Amino acid sequence: MSSERSIAIFSPGLLGGSLVKTILQRLPGVEVRVWARREEAVEEVRREFPSVIASSSIADSIRGVSLAVLCMPVQHMQDVARQMAACDLSDDLIVTDVGSVKGSVVAELEPVFDGTKACFIGSHPMAGSQRTGLAHARGDLFYQSACLVTPTEKTKREDHDRIRSFWIKLGCRVREMTPQKHDHCVARISHLPHAMAVLTTLAALSDDTSVLDNSAGGFRDTTRIAGGDPAMWAGIFLHNRDEVIAALQDASARMTELLEMLQSMDEEALRRFLTQAKALRDLLPAV
């Protein structure tokens, strides 16, 4: 039994659509609403999920719900949240999100609900895919994922408990941290790998794509996430700019070290360098 009576998902892309599927499976009896900006997307939701109340009206979608989840790219969240805050909101409304950046998102969205009955708490379920759109939504996308929740000193204990409970019911392992700690951590473990996959793809293929004929699993895995949505990732990189720059500068310093070892043919240093990377990578449990 969920403590939420009605949940509204804002933007039914890969993450929003997967949330709808997961809620329908795991929280039976809870009303689910979906807001989409475009009428075509509203129609698609109605066809895909007949039991869901879909609308392009923010006011109709937010009225009476106890939980709203923002699932659009981070750069569009503030605009939707402002429109939401101007609507008639439930006394117990919590607004959260699924964005990959928390510092700037929490700083922008928390004050939007000051003076309303609602509050904002940032969430980031660490699940996704290079694929985008409702057509790729999966009911198991969040299962056993880490979900990072970033309360602030303004967050009430009971609201915090409700958000934690929501993600646990969806199958996530919830971890709590400050928005700043989140952005540092995720820059290293998600945004940096994304940028490196992009750089690898560009350096490998820009001059001559025919080398792809000879590719194997290493190239496929190392560059998979470079197929992600460019607009979404541009927003993430710019919203977490300082941490992404710092992580890329560390990678750039390592690149300089590696080039020096190759240029001086220092096999011993090169082995130590590769051994250090292997020891770190081997910390990750095999799947």
Next chain:
Amino acid sequence: MSSERSIAIFSPGLLGGSLVKTILQRLPGVEVRVWARREEAVEEVRREFPSVIASSSIADSIRGVSLAVLCMPVQHMQDVARQMAACDLSDDLIVTDVGSVKGSVVAELEPVFDGTKACFIGSHPMAGSQRTGLAHARGDLFYQSACLVTPTEKTKREDHDRIRSFWIKLGCRVREMTPQKHDHCVARISHLPHAMAVLTTLAALSDDTSVLDNSAGGFRDTTRIAGGDPAMWAGIFLHNRDEVIAALQDASARMTELLEMLQSMDEEALRRFLTQAKALRDLLPAV
């Protein structure tokens, strides 16, 4: 029916062991021999493959065979090939290898067999794993892999045909190119991704490994190959040094571009950059 009567695999690691399994499955009736440097490895081969003739003697392993495959790290191939060339060799012996570098390997190994009855032709089946050792050998490792074969102007047509036929029988798609073209291509599609996975791992985890608690599929895939054997990869990087340096310098130039876009907050340029990478990555068929 194979045209090879007896095949010797030199060094039963992941690739050598996988070759033994594949030959036993796909070329029944062909004698298989395995040479290993260490007696413990010889014993392990005897336990794992009772039908195989295992020995630590290069002379005993090469005597009478029609095909020998060098499967040790590239930096050790020349030494073993020289010892081999001093043995009693069959009239029809072809020596090949499975190394990830071909320019320097072919330049070193082809002349070793001048004045003998044997010849060397370079091969590179594009299959592997971050795992190492006979324990991880798989009979399907080469199935549907690209195998790059690098004949030179000294290579006889009939020898070339036999090598091609051997790899096709093991399930590979054979492609032919010069050793130089091979090294350029593989630097981009394999050695660069390996180096980038190493740099990503070091930049992500060196300061604080606890960020790993929040990792997801993106980090796992992007860095998987950084778990590969450091000694083997140090040899590959140094044997293909010029091409690896050129590929890393291209990646470094892209890194500089990306950092400039982030520093100037140029969202349009950043989107174009990510869109270009996505378009290139999307050329690779989904699996």
